[in-house]
Amino acid sequence: MKVMFRLAILVAALLLVTNIAFAAPICDEHVCYNVLFTAENGSSHTEGWDVCLNHDGTGTLNTVTPLALFGDGPIWCGFDAHPKWTKWIMHSPAISGEISTDIFGVSLWGEGYITAANSRFIVQGLKRVPCL
């Protein structure tokens, strides 16, 4: 009985750890991109972006950078996801900028500023399916 009890606790703990490790962010639309990041000094690297897009026009980039979402564009924008959330404004003390996507959300491009590095940057990215 004692062994069974311990086994049950072990399985529960393992399940908890697994859930935490593989948990997807809670959001209305969860999308991921492979992004080429280029700083103004010409250095570049690729990185993965994990993006949450919510129906209320809010979102997050990599769970920490808040996003304000707009539709339409590119010259004029609306407040609905029409045809999709095609423009994202990044707004945090660490990073500010703008990301645009095509109407299918398959590709993205944008530009911004990293406060800590005192550097402007540009990005281009392609959607990664699945996210993991």
Next chain:
Amino acid sequence: MKVALRLVILVASLLLVTNVVFAQTPAPVCQGELFCYNITATDENSNTNNDNWVVCLVSDIGVGWLYSYNADAYYDLYLFGGGPGWFNTSGGPGFANGDPNYTSWIAYGANESGFLQPIGEGSSKGALLTGEGVHIGGNTRYTIQGKKVPCKIAAPD
């Protein structure tokens, strides 16, 4: 002698107090070109707000600032060329009166963050201004439409 010393201390104290009272955050000096826009911001609740902006673009280093009269605040500008499908940090393509064309601006400052695009004239000296932003405090989104106007008044000191 004692009276004179006290008088000196009194005058020094008064000067200090006066300086503290009238001290202002020093305005950024524009080391580039100044432009002015009359803008209308429309938020997601359809509220509109008119404002006058003074914009300073420092083309050789790709930065600048924006002053809002309504907010009485300065915002940093980070300038980019190219777009809308591609951007660069060097400005361009092409030049406008010898200066790089910065066709997209990222604005960031106290409680506001946004993206601005000068349009018309094919350059960063666009006759019209369009953009989007967010009031960070209330997380309220808004769009911007603006028109370049003569700078009758420069950004205040």
